[in-house]
Amino acid sequence: MSKLIHVAAAAIFNDSGELLLALRDKAQHQGGLWEFPGGKVESGEDVHSALARELQEELGIEIDQSSTVPLIQVPYHYPDKSVLLDVFRVNRFIGQAYGREGQPLDWVKLSDLSGYQFPAANRPIVNALLLPSAIAITPQLQPEQYSEFVHQAFLKGAQAIMLRAKHLSEPEQFHLYQQLSAQCQGRLIIWNGSVDIANGAAVSALHLSSARLMQLNHREAYCGRWLGASCHNEEQIRRAEQVGVDYITLSPVQTTSSHPEVTPMGWAEYSRLANESSLPVYALGGVSMEDLDRTIQAGGQGIAAISCFC
Numbered sequence: 354m355s356k357l358i359h360v361a362a363a364a365i366f367n368d369s370g371e372l373l374l375a376l377r378d379k380a381q382h383q384g385g386l387w388e389f390p391g392g393k394v395e396s397g398e399d400v401h402s403a404l405a406r407e408l409q410e411e412l413g414i415e416i417d418q419s420s421t422v423p424l425i426q427v428p429y430h431y432p433d434k435s436v437l438l439d440v441f442r443v444n445r446f447i448g449q450a451y452g453r454e455g456q457p458l459d460w461v462k463l464s465d466l467s468g469y470q471f472p473a474a475n476r477p478i479v480n481a482l483l484l485p486s487a488i489a490i491t492p493q494l495q496p497e498q499y500s501e502f503v504h505q506a507f508l509k510g511a512q513a514i515m516l517r518a519k520h521l522s523e524p525e526q527f528h529l530y531q532q533l534s535a536q537c538q539g540r541l542i543i544w545n546g547s548v549d550i551a552n553g554a555a556v557s558a559l560h561l562s563s564a565r566l567m568q569l570n571h572r573e574a575y576c577g578r579w580l581g582a583s584c585h586n587e588e589q590i591r592r593a594e595q596v597g598v599d600y601i602t603l604s605p606v607q608t609t610s611s612h613p614e615v616t617p618m619g620w621a622e623y624s625r626l627a628n629e630s631s632l633p634v635y636a637l638g639g640v641s642m643e644d645l646d647r648t649i650q651a652g653g654q655g656i657a658a659i660s661c662f663c
């Protein structure tokens with residue numbers, strides 16, 4: 354496989370929360386498609402300097418490192434070249450962005466991103482931008498207790514809920530899913546279960562256990578929008594990438610009360626695996642909202658947790 358070309362790219366937001374896209378010239382690699390501005394890291398250059406240089410050259414804006422946050426690293430092999438897209442969120446910049454190389458620009462609402470065509474390598478970047486940074490996973494409760502858990506979880510900073518209620522019957526789970534969907538008011542609610550049941554119930558976000566992930570051959574078997582999976586090792590991560598899931602949870606990062614007998618991987622190993630993977634990776638196991646910044650700095654998407662939201 355050819356050597357990875359290191360590319361620094363930016364998801365630049367303006368004060369209205371819109372995202373800047375640029376149209377690649379037809380003559381370029383992946384021409385005619387929309388991109389996140391940026392370009393190749395030169396030899397001897399660090400990635401932050403490369404990003405600042407590229408944004409000055411392509412858009413005429415200035416950034417400094419304090420206004421950039423790691424978003425995702427995506428290794429991707431095109432038939433003709435292999436790239437490592439090293440993408441940062443940029444929340445502040447100086448100057449007015451314009452296409453210095455004549456390229457058309459567009460400021461886009463996140464909800465309109467699906468209307469733009471990107472190079473294949475950008476799929477996980479778009480997912481990382483659309484997915485939340487904190488998911489509350491439900492503990493085992495009586496059916497009537499879930500609504501209060503969800504209420505508290507949102508107060509404590511969760512942005513999405515994963516309904517994991519294997520102790521309940523399928524009709525009970527489905528009834529809860531509908532009830533909590535209404536309570537979530539448009540925020541993401543993920544069903545932890547099987548592909549067949551999720552398809553039958555028209556569930557739009559499904560999370561697979563690692564065992565179910567290993568049995569799934571094609572992403573297309575699931576009809577909904579979001580597909581995630583639990584991973585605990587490199588073999589499962591590679592499977593998740595092959596299948597084409599949208600995100601994974603990686604666990605346990607720290608010792609957790611639900612699985613005290615399992616040795617945790619620790620933050621260094623979490624960071625290594627998250628950066629090697631092309632997918633958005635949530636830290637799970639003994640983590641809380643207080644770990645959110647370190648998770649994102651480590652190259653992760655965010656945290657998924659039970660106890661800190663109880």
Ligand SMILES: Nc1nc2c([nH]c(=O)n2[C@@H]2O[C@H](COP(=O)(O)OP(=O)(O)OP(=O)(O)O)[C@@H](O)[C@H]2O)c(=O)[nH]1
Pocket residue numbers: 360361362381382383387388389390391392393407434436438472473474475
């Ligand atoms: N900047 C950028 N490059 C991307 C994206 N997605 C993607 O696959 N790439 C690939 O990353 C590689 C490097 O990007 P680039 O063409 O911007 O590099 P550059 O600014 O240094 O351009 P140059 O080689 O014309 O000087 C290209 O092969 C491009 O197809 C993206 O969203 N933004």
Ligand SMILES: [Mg+2]
Pocket residue numbers: 390391392393407411
């Ligand atoms: Mg470029």
